Amino acid sequence: MLYLDLSIQGLVQGSIYALIALGLTLIYGLLRILHVAHAALFTLGGYIGVVVTNHTGNFLLGFISAILIVGLIGIAVYRFAYKPLLDKPPLISLIASIGMFIAAEEIYRLVFGAYGISFSAPPLQTQVEVLPGIFLSHARLLVVAIAVVFMSVLGWLSASTRTGIAWRATVADPEMARSFGINLEHVRYINFFIGSALAAAAGVMVALLNNLVEPTMGAVPSYKGLAIIVLGGLGSVRGTLIASLSLGVIESFGTIYLGHLLDRDAIAFAFLIVVLMFRPQGLLART
Amino acid sequence: MNHFLKNTVLAMALGAATLTAGAHAETIKVGFNVPLTGFAAADGNSALVGAQLAVEQVNSGGGINGDTLELVVYDDQASPKEAAPLAVKLTTQDQVIAGISGSYSGSTRAAATIFQENNTPYISAYAVHPDITRAGNYVFRTSFMGEVQGRAGAKLIGEMMARKRVSLITLSNDFGKSLATGFKEQAGNFGIEIINEYEYSIKDREFGPIVSKVKAENPDAIYASGYFFTAGPLVRQLRAAGITAPIIGQEGYDGQKFIEIAGPDAEGVVITTSLDRDSTDPLATAFIEGFSAKAGYPADMVGASSHTAVLVLAEALKKAGATDKAAIRDAIAATTLDAATGTISFNGLGEVRKDVQVQVVKDGAWHHYAVISDPALLAPPEQ
Numbered sequence: 001m002l003y004l005d006l007s008i009q010g011l012v013q014g015s016i017y018a019l020i021a022l023g024l025t026l027i028y029g030l031l032r033i034l035h036v037a038h039a040a041l042f043t044l045g046g047y048i049g050v051v052v053t054n055h056t057g058n059f060l061l062g063f064i065s066a067i068l069i070v071g072l073i074g075i076a077v078y079r080f081a082y083k084p085l086l087d088k089p090p091l092i093s094l095i096a097s098i099g100m101f102i103a104a105e106e107i108y109r110l111v112f113g114a115y116g117i118s119f120s121a122p123p124l125q126t127q128v129e130v131l132p133g134i135f136l137s138h139a140r141l142l143v144v145a146i147a148v149v150f151m152s153v154l155g156w157l158s159a160s161t162r163t164g165i166a167w168r169a170t171v172a173d174p175e176m177a178r179s180f181g182i183n184l185e186h187v188r189y190i191n192f193f194i195g196s197a198l199a200a201a202a203g204v205m206v207a208l209l210n211n212l213v214e215p216t217m218g219a220v221p222s223y224k225g226l227a228i229i230v231l232g233g234l235g236s237v238r239g240t241l242i243a244s245l246s247l248g249v250i251e252s253f254g255t256i257y258l259g260h261l262l263d264r265d266a267i268a269f270a271f272l273i274v275v276l277m278f279r280p281q282g283l284l285a286r287t
Numbered sequence: 288m289n290h291f292l293k294n295t296v297l298a299m300a301l302g303a304a305t306l307t308a309g310a311h312a313e314t315i316k317v318g319f320n321v322p323l324t325g326f327a328a329a330d331g332n333s334a335l336v337g338a339q340l341a342v343e344q345v346n347s348g349g350g351i352n353g354d355t356l357e358l359v360v361y362d363d364q365a366s367p368k369e370a371a372p373l374a375v376k377l378t379t380q381d382q383v384i385a386g387i388s389g390s391y392s393g394s395t396r397a398a399a400t401i402f403q404e405n406n407t408p409y410i411s412a413y414a415v416h417p418d419i420t421r422a423g424n425y426v427f428r429t430s431f432m433g434e435v436q437g438r439a440g441a442k443l444i445g446e447m448m449a450r451k452r453v454s455l456i457t458l459s460n461d462f463g464k465s466l467a468t469g470f471k472e473q474a475g476n477f478g479i480e481i482i483n484e485y486e487y488s489i490k491d492r493e494f495g496p497i498v499s500k501v502k503a504e505n506p507d508a509i510y511a512s513g514y515f516f517t518a519g520p521l522v523r524q525l526r527a528a529g530i531t532a533p534i535i536g537q538e539g540y541d542g543q544k545f546i547e548i549a550g551p552d553a554e555g556v557v558i559t560t561s562l563d564r565d566s567t568d569p570l571a572t573a574f575i576e577g578f579s580a581k582a583g584y585p586a587d588m589v590g591a592s593s594h595t596a597v598l599v600l601a602e603a604l605k606k607a608g609a610t611d612k613a614a615i616r617d618a619i620a621a622t623t624l625d626a627a628t629g630t631i632s633f634n635g636l637g638e639v640r641k642d643v644q645v646q647v648v649k650d651g652a653w654h655h656y657a658v659i660s661d662p663a664l665l666a667p668p669e670q
Contacts, residue, residue, distance in 0.1 A: 002503050009495030106324060114328035116516060118548050125527060137527050140495075210492040210520035212548045218325050220490050252496040256485070259497075263459060263488035 007254045012140050012209075014248020015147035019202035020221050021240045022154070023074075023195025029171045029235030030191050032090055033082055034226060036097040038199055039078070039218030040104035045070045045164070045200025046213035047108065050117050059123040063230055066204050067197040074196025075189050101222055108215040116214035124208060139208045146201055151241060154194070163190060171235070209277040224265065227272050233282030242283055247271065313354040316607045317600060318377035320363040320370055320398055321389035327365035328615045329516075329544070330589045331414045334389030334412060335360065336582040337590030340574070351604045354599075359383055363394045370394030374401035374639045384609050385409065387602055392416035392461050399426045408603075408616045412596040413538075413589050416461045417668070420637040426615050428636040429628070430561060430588075431580040433462055435667050436537050437469020437560045439643040439659045440510055442533055445477025447645075447657060448557075450508035453483035454501050454532075456494075456521065458539075463512035464647045466537055470510055473664070482506055482613035485512075492520045498528045506532050514539040519548025526552035535556060542587035546651055557656055562591040565655035574627035585652070595626040638667030 021040055023226055045066040053062030081100060085093045124138035148197045158164035168178040170187045178184055202221075207213045228247060232239030254267035262270065275283065318336055322331035338358060346355050359381050363370040367498045378401060385408040388395040395414035402409035403423035411419050413430040420426050429460065431439075436653045444450050453474070457467045465482065474481055483505050501509065509532055511521060518540045525534065526549075538560040546553045563571060564586075574594055578586040603618035624631045629641040643665060647656040659665070 002499060005495050005499040005503075009499055012495060013493055047549065109324070109328060114332060115544050116329075116548075118519075118550075122550060127527065128531065206492070209524075211472065211523055212516060212520055214516060215328075217492075219326075226297060253486070253540075255496040256500050259486045260484075263486070264491055265488065 001133055004131070006256065007249055008130075008134065008136065010249030010252030011245060012136075012143050012248070013251060014245035015222075016202050017203055017224070017228055017248055018147050018241050019198045019205070019242035021149065021225045021232070021244050022151070022237065023198050024225045025229040025232065025235055025237060025240040026195045028192050028229060029237075030167075030188060031082065031086070033093045034090070035195075036094070036222050036226070037077060037081075037100035037104065037224060038195070039222035040101045041070050041074055041196045042199040042203040042206075042221055043104070043108060043213065043215070043218040044073065045203025046207040046217055047112055047117065047203075048200070049204030050119055050184050050207050050213050051112075053123070054117075057121075063201070063204050066200045070200030070203075071193040071197035074192040074199075077196075078188060078192040091225065101218070105215045105218070110268045112213075112215070116212050116217075118213075122208065122211050139205075143205045143209070146205065147187070150198060150201065154237075163187075167191065183254050185216055220265070224268060227268060231272050231282055233284045236282065236284045237239065239282055239284030246283075312350065313609075314357045315354050315604060316357050316359050316381060316383045317352055317597075318374075318381065318383040319358045319360045319389055320373050320377070320386070320394065321360060322391065322394070323360075323362040323364035323413055325364040325366070330391075330413075330514075331362075331365070331379055331389065333542070333582065333587050333590040334593040337574075337593035338387065338389055338412075338597045340577050340581055340590075340596045343571075344577070345598070345601045351406060351601060351609060354473055356604075356610060357637060358387075358597075358603060363390050363398070365391040365392045365394050365395035371401060374398035378402060378405040378407050382611065383407065384604070385615060387593070387596045387600060388414055389589075389596075391413060392419065395419050399423075402426065405610045406612055406616075408600070408612060408619055410596045410600055410619070413592040415465060417465065421670075423614075423634040424620075424637070427597055427599070427619055427633055427639075429631060429639050430592045430642075431538070431573040431643065431665075432469075432667055433465025434469035434472070435665050436559050436643065437466040437471075438473040438664050439469075439661075440466065440535060440537065440643075441470050441473035441477050441479060442659060442661065442664060443557070443559060443645060443657070444508050444510060445474065445479040446532060447659075448508065448535075450533065451478055451480055452482055452507040453479050454482050454504055454509050455505040456497060456501070456509060456511035456513075457486050457498075458489060458512045458514075458517060460489055460515075462539060466512045487517070489514075489517065494521050494524050495606035498524050498530070502523065502528050502530050508532050509534045511536055511668065512539065515542050515545035515548065519545050519553075522549040522556060523552045535559075538588045541646070541653070542589070546653075553651075555648060557645060557647045559643050559659070560588050560646055561595075561641070561644060562586065562588050563647075563655055563658070564646060564653045566627075568625075568627075570625055571627045574648070584642070591628050595628045595631060598626050599624055599631060601646055634667055635669050636667065640665070640667065 048066040052065045053285045127135045166182045232243035327471040361373040388411045399422035411428040417431045536558040541560045576588045607614035607618040643659040644656040646653045
């Protein structure tokens with residue numbers, strides 16, 4: 001029973017990782033940029049979700065606002081920060097990204113205060129018995145549901161729509177895609193919008209689980225997200241998904257059985273090292 | 288002598304030979320390192336407000352024998368690598384007469400060594416690491432060491448609340464570890480059986496696995512160390528899983544923010560700390576009112592401890608004057624002062640001796656629960 005409970009807790013956490021890491025892997029796949037500032041957009045999603053919900057009393061409105069606003073800001077990040085650097089070595093955009101991330105943390109602190117903010121009336125806190133003896137709050141169920149729905153929609157988009165095909169073609173060979181009349185800029189904007197919106201969704205979910213959004217909320221995802229996309233095989237969507245969920249479960253068990261030796265991050269990175277020893281290309285190499 | 292000559296010349300030049308000392312008040316500079324940016328900025332702000340309030344109170348009450356006290360404030364980001372150069376700057380360039388830390392353990396340890404090397408008195412307001420006062424005889428601390436508070440926690444749970452089967456959830460930094468050490472050292476003496484101990488990192492906000500395991504163990508009480516930003520989510524998640532056992536925390540929970548994060552789940556949470564909200568002592572009530580007026584939010588432990596640290600130093604400056612650092616050190620060591628956090632005195636190592644305040648969350652605010660006044664149990668180490 002405990003094992004089942006721990007596995008479920010791990011899947012909840014893994015779903016959050018997946019929502020964050022998917023945007024990272026999409027952006028890396030397309031532009032070869034390690035988008036550290038992605039974690040700042042995750043935090044911003046949390047802030048917008050809490051602020052809008054507290055002002056309107058409507059959580060759904062808060063959730064949708066967070067996704068849309070952060071998605072648009074993701075486009076702006078590409079347009080004004082990364083696009084001018086595309087012809088520079090990748091290190092330059094990485095440094096720009098780290099700079100944006102640090103600046104964003106301090107901006108959140110100045111705008112929203114150092115103490116962090118909370119929902120005045122946290123929604124979806126009632127418990128449901130999902131399996132005999134195992135209780136989950138609606139909030140936790142929602143995390144998993146959102147991850148499943150968003151991933152499925154994304155999978156369908158990339159497999160069955162013209163936009164998805166254009167995206168995959170651009171990832172595979174940008175020059176060839178362009179010669180077939182695909183608008184690369186268009187694909188990149190969509191890419192940043194979707195990736196950032198997923199991060200915002202994760203931010204609102206974390207706000208819901210912890211009832212706390214702090215300026216430094218993105219600190220752990222900023223590097224763990226990178227570890228996850230390496231683990232999954234850089235740029236592989238399916239690999240990222242598997243890596244996120246397995247990491248969630250491993251951390252869940254590790255916290256209980258290895259917690260005295262290693263903290264949660266150390267467990268995650270030990271797992272990363274072990275996997276890379278046997279599969280240097282990651283769990284699923286990019287196709 | 289130099290100052291005296293300058294003053295005299297100035298006074299004669301102004302043609303005012305009968306000036307009183309007050310009209311020629313000197314400024315006494317005191318260093319204050321505090322995290323104003325970075326992860327600890329929230330506590331840093333409370334510390335600064337508490338210290339500034341104390342300075343205002345001292346200056347409006349006649350200052351230090353007529354001279355005014357002034358804080359030289361630097362942001363150390365709670366980071367040792369920031370605090371060390373700042374301590375050098377404070378002791379050499381700014382020529383402060385003494386320093387106060389409104390910061391966390393890492394930065395305070397780094398700065399304490401430098402203040403000690405410069406034979407400049409240094410008071411840690413709320414940092415808990417044992418090595419801080421071991422830097423030397425010029426370093427003091429006005430808050431409890433983690434071990435001392437951990438022992439108080441054991442007495443609180445085992446004797447006063449009569450709960451015997453206890454799960455420990457420990458924050459794996461110097462604060463949480465030293466609390467756990469003190470708790471485990473005394474647990475047996477109060478009949479406590481520790482079922483299990485879990486550790487988490489200061490970055491964790493998601494405690495699902497620990498909560499599941501604690502629920503399976505069904506303890507009589509949970510002794511969980513942390514700060515408001517970890518304890519708020521932890522308490523919420525424990526209660527959301529249907530765990531009803533009492534949760535006992537420490538001064539890291541202390542503040543309105545914890546109650547805001549944990550919401551209704553905060554009700555009934557008990558902590559060991561330094562400030563009694565329901566105190567009728569005029570010093571404490573003046574602080575509590577003054578702080579919330581100045582800060583815009585209710586008083587907390589960090590603010591109270593920083594306030595106390597400044598008052599301890601001010602008292603020593605009044606007795607010893609503001610010129611001889613060795614005399615100031617001796618005066619601090621001999622302190623017996625009533626402050627908002629209780630009656631303060633120091634042992635040979637520079638560790639504070641005072642009572643532990645126990646507070647409970649009731650109707651969305653911290654309130655009096657008990658006082659632990661047990662000098663033998665609460666005796667800080669002498670070495």
